[in-house]
Amino acid sequence: MPAGGAPGDGAPGDGAPGRHRRHGRADDGPPGTGEDALLEGLVPELPPGDWTELGPGDDAAVVRADDGRVVVTTDALVAERHFRPRTASPEDVGWKAAAQNLADVAAMGAVPTALVVALVVPERPPEPWAEGWTTSLARGLAAACRSLDGAQGCGVVGGDLTGGDQVVVSVTALGDLRGLAPVRRDGARPGDLVALAGVQGRSAAGLAVLERRARRAAAAWAGSRVESAADEGIADLVRAHRRPRPPCAAGPAAAEAGATAMLDVSDGLVRDAGRLARAGAVVLDLSSELLAPHHEAVLSVADLLGVEAWRLVLEGGEDHGLLATFPAEAVLPEGFELVGVVRAGTAPGVLVDGEPYGRTGGWDHFV
Amino acid sequence: MPAGGAPGDGAPGDGAPGRHRRHGRADDGPPGTGEDALLEGLVPELPPGDWTELGPGDDAAVVRADDGRVVVTTDALVAERHFRPRTASPEDVGWKAAAQNLADVAAMGAVPTALVVALVVPERPPEPWAEGWTTSLARGLAAACRSLDGAQGCGVVGGDLTGGDQVVVSVTALGDLRGLAPVRRDGARPGDLVALAGVQGRSAAGLAVLERRARRAAAAWAGSRVESAADEGIADLVRAHRRPRPPCAAGPAAAEAGATAMLDVSDGLVRDAGRLARAGAVVLDLSSELLAPHHEAVLSVADLLGVEAWRLVLEGGEDHGLLATFPAEAVLPEGFELVGVVRAGTAPGVLVDGEPYGRTGGWDHFV
Numbered sequence: 001m002p003a004g005g006a007p008g009d010g011a012p013g014d015g016a017p018g019r020h021r022r023h024g025r026a027d028d029g030p031p032g033t034g035e036d037a038l039l040e041g042l043v044p045e046l047p048p049g050d051w052t053e054l055g056p057g058d059d060a061a062v063v064r065a066d067d068g069r070v071v072v073t074t075d076a077l078v079a080e081r082h083f084r085p086r087t088a089s090p091e092d093v094g095w096k097a098a099a100q101n102l103a104d105v106a107a108m109g110a111v112p113t114a115l116v117v118a119l120v121v122p123e124r125p126p127e128p129w130a131e132g133w134t135t136s137l138a139r140g141l142a143a144a145c146r147s148l149d150g151a152q153g154c155g156v157v158g159g160d161l162t163g164g165d166q167v168v169v170s171v172t173a174l175g176d177l178r179g180l181a182p183v184r185r186d187g188a189r190p191g192d193l194v195a196l197a198g199v200q201g202r203s204a205a206g207l208a209v210l211e212r213r214a215r216r217a218a219a220a221w222a223g224s225r226v227e228s229a230a231d232e233g234i235a236d237l238v239r240a241h242r243r244p245r246p247p248c249a250a251g252p253a254a255a256e257a258g259a260t261a262m263l264d265v266s267d268g269l270v271r272d273a274g275r276l277a278r279a280g281a282v283v284l285d286l287s288s289e290l291l292a293p294h295h296e297a298v299l300s301v302a303d304l305l306g307v308e309a310w311r312l313v314l315e316g317g318e319d320h321g322l323l324a325t326f327p328a329e330a331v332l333p334e335g336f337e338l339v340g341v342v343r344a345g346t347a348p349g350v351l352v353d354g355e356p357y358g359r360t361g362g363w364d365h366f367v
Numbered sequence: 368m369p370a371g372g373a374p375g376d377g378a379p380g381d382g383a384p385g386r387h388r389r390h391g392r393a394d395d396g397p398p399g400t401g402e403d404a405l406l407e408g409l410v411p412e413l414p415p416g417d418w419t420e421l422g423p424g425d426d427a428a429v430v431r432a433d434d435g436r437v438v439v440t441t442d443a444l445v446a447e448r449h450f451r452p453r454t455a456s457p458e459d460v461g462w463k464a465a466a467q468n469l470a471d472v473a474a475m476g477a478v479p480t481a482l483v484v485a486l487v488v489p490e491r492p493p494e495p496w497a498e499g500w501t502t503s504l505a506r507g508l509a510a511a512c513r514s515l516d517g518a519q520g521c522g523v524v525g526g527d528l529t530g531g532d533q534v535v536v537s538v539t540a541l542g543d544l545r546g547l548a549p550v551r552r553d554g555a556r557p558g559d560l561v562a563l564a565g566v567q568g569r570s571a572a573g574l575a576v577l578e579r580r581a582r583r584a585a586a587a588w589a590g591s592r593v594e595s596a597a598d599e600g601i602a603d604l605v606r607a608h609r610r611p612r613p614p615c616a617a618g619p620a621a622a623e624a625g626a627t628a629m630l631d632v633s634d635g636l637v638r639d640a641g642r643l644a645r646a647g648a649v650v651l652d653l654s655s656e657l658l659a660p661h662h663e664a665v666l667s668v669a670d671l672l673g674v675e676a677w678r679l680v681l682e683g684g685e686d687h688g689l690l691a692t693f694p695a696e697a698v699l700p701e702g703f704e705l706v707g708v709v710r711a712g713t714a715p716g717v718l719v720d721g722e723p724y725g726r727t728g729g730w731d732h733f734v
Contacts, residue, residue: 053436053549054549054551057552058475058549058551058552058630059440059470059471059472059474059475059552059629059630059631060438060439060440060471060472060474060475060477060540060542060549061438061439061440062436062437062438062439062475062544062549063436063437063439064435064436064437065432065434065435065436065437066435067432068431068432068433068435069420069429069430069431069432070429070430070431070432070437070541071427071428071429072427072428072429072430072481072483072524072525072539072541073426073427073428073483073525074483074484074485074525074526074527074537074539075485075527076485076487076527076529076535076537078487078529078530078531081529081530081531082529103426104426104427105426105427107426107427108425108426108427108429110427114439116439116440116441116539117441118441118442118443118485118537118539120443120445120535157439158439158440158441159441160441160442160443160537162443162445162448162449163445163448164445164448164533164535165532165533166531166532166533168443168487168531168535168537170441170443170485170527170535170537172439172441172483172485172539173427174437174439175427177429182420182421182425182427182429184421184425185424185425185426262426263425263426264426
C-alpha cells in the first residue's frame, strides 16, 4: 500500500472499530436502514416505568432511588450457551433476560425499578429468527416487566445496540430497598425456617422436553412418546423453561417479614441452598415431604422422559424461585412455603431429610 | 438414543444452556479451575468504591444514591468491532469500557458512583492475549476508575462471567446528580456558548497509526515512516486511542455552571454536535480558530500518515470529551474551552466558521 493516505486508510469512518449506537440515538443516517431502523422499532416497545425520570435518548437515563440507595445486578445471556434460537423465540429470550435480573433484585428484598440492556446483534439473524427480532426481544423484556408480580413498575430505560458474531443480551437491573436492609446470603442461623417462593424443577423439565424433541427432530424420528402424550402439563413445563416467572413480589415481602438470608435459585435448589449454608456457616436440611408438590408437578413428564423427578426438583436450574430463611417465630409471607430448617453443624452444607445430598451416596439413592 | 434417561439425556447439568456464574460466587467447584479460578483472580482487582454499601458476592450490589435519583447507562465493547486484541491489551479494553461509560455519566452532569460488568469469555483467549486476561481486564477497569479525574470514588461492584464465542465487555455505570438537574441534550438556545472539555481527534489519530502499522506488519513491510519518526507525540496519540481520558470532573462542573445541554463526544465532534443541534432545534457554529489547538496536536502525525488533520478533529470518534452549551454570561468551568456559539436557524445542524460542514461541499474543502 502506498504511503499516500487514500480514503479508507485508517481514517475515522472507514469501518474501523469504534462505531457505537445507543437506544434513542436514532437521530441521523437515512431512516429505515441498519441500526437506526432497529432502534426505531425497538424503543417504542420499552415500558417507561414508574421510577423513570428520564428514559432512552440521552447519554444516560435517570431513575428515582427514593430510598437513597440503589440495588444493582447484571447478567448476560449468550446464544447457544443460555438459549437456543431453535427452541426459544426472541420474545422468550427477552423475557428470560429480564426475569433473571429481576429475580436477583428481588432476592435482595428490593423492588425492581429499571432495566438497561446492551444487545449484540449479528449481521444476519440466527436461524430460525427473522429480521426484526430485536423488536421482538424488546417485546419480551417488556412483557416480563409487565407480567411478573412485583415488577410491574419497572421500566426499560436505556441500552446499547452493537454488532457482533453472536447474540448477547446483557441486562442490568436496578431496585429500591424501601428503607429496609438488603437481605444478604450470609444471615441464616440455626433454628431458622427454610422457605421457597416460586416453582422448582419445572424449567429443567421443560428444557428436557425441548432437548428430547430437538434430538428426535435431528434424527428425523417421526413419532414421540412425549409428543403423543403432549398435554397442557407438558406445554406448561416448556413455558416454565422459556418464560420463567420469578416471584418478584415475594422478595420485598420476605424482607418485611424479617428474612435472615435469601437468594435467587438459578443453579438448582441444592447447589444454591449450599451457597446459603456456606455463607452462613450453617446446615440447611430440606424436607422431601415439604418439597413433594414440586416433585408431583414434574413427575409424569420425568417418567415419560426417563429422567428422575427428584433430580429435576433438587438440581434443576433457571426457575428463579427465591430461597430464604426466616426466624422460627416468623409468619412466612405470601408466596413462601416451608421446605426445611436450618441446623447448626461443623460442616456447612445441605441435607435432604437429614442425610447429606450428593451424586454418590447419601440421600441420592435415585441417581 | 434409547428412551431410558441416560446421564446427559437433557437432564440439568449435562452442558445444556443455563449455567451461569456471577462475580464472587466462587463458592463451589474445585478451586483453580474454570470460572472459579477466573473469579478468584478478578474480584480482588475491583475497586471497592466510595458509594458502595454491598459489593460483589451476593445476588446484587447496593450503592448509595444520596441524591434520591440514580443516573444509569450501558455500553458494550465487542472484539474486532470496538477493539482488536492484536493492538489493544486486555487492560486497554477494560480501561476503555470503563472510560466510555464514565463519560456518559459525566455527560449528564453526574459523578460516577459504580460500575457493573458482564464479560463474555471464549474458551481460548483471542490472539495474542494470554490466559489470565480477565484479571488484566479487571485491572484496566480499576485503573480507569482510579486514574480519571472525577471518577476516583467509583467502585466496580459486581458482574457476570459467561462463556461465548467472542469477547464482549458490557459495562453499566451509575452516577449521582448531587441535587442538580440532569444536563440533557435538548437545552441549547440561540446565543449560548459552545464549549468542549477534553481532547478531540487524538484517538482517531492513534487508531490511524495502529491501523497503518497493522497493515504494514501484515504486508511484512519492514520499514515505516511512522516508525522511523516515532516519538513521544505518536506514542501519546496511540495511548489516547487505547486509553481515552474523558474529563469526568468537567461534567458535574458544567452542571454547576448552568450548562444548558451536554453530551459525550464518542462519534466525532460534528456528528455529536449535530445531535445537540437537532435535539435543541438550533445551529451550532464551531470555530476552526478556537479548535486550532486540537488541530495542532494531531497535525504532524496526520501529515506523516497522509490523512487530513481537520478530519481527525471534526470527525474522529472515541476521545470521549464533553461538548456542552452554556448561557452567554456563564463563566466556563475548569476544563472547558470555548469552541463556538449557538445560533438560531430554520435547519438545525452544524456549521464550521459559519459554513455548513459536510463531505460534499461547504466547509469540507479538504476531503
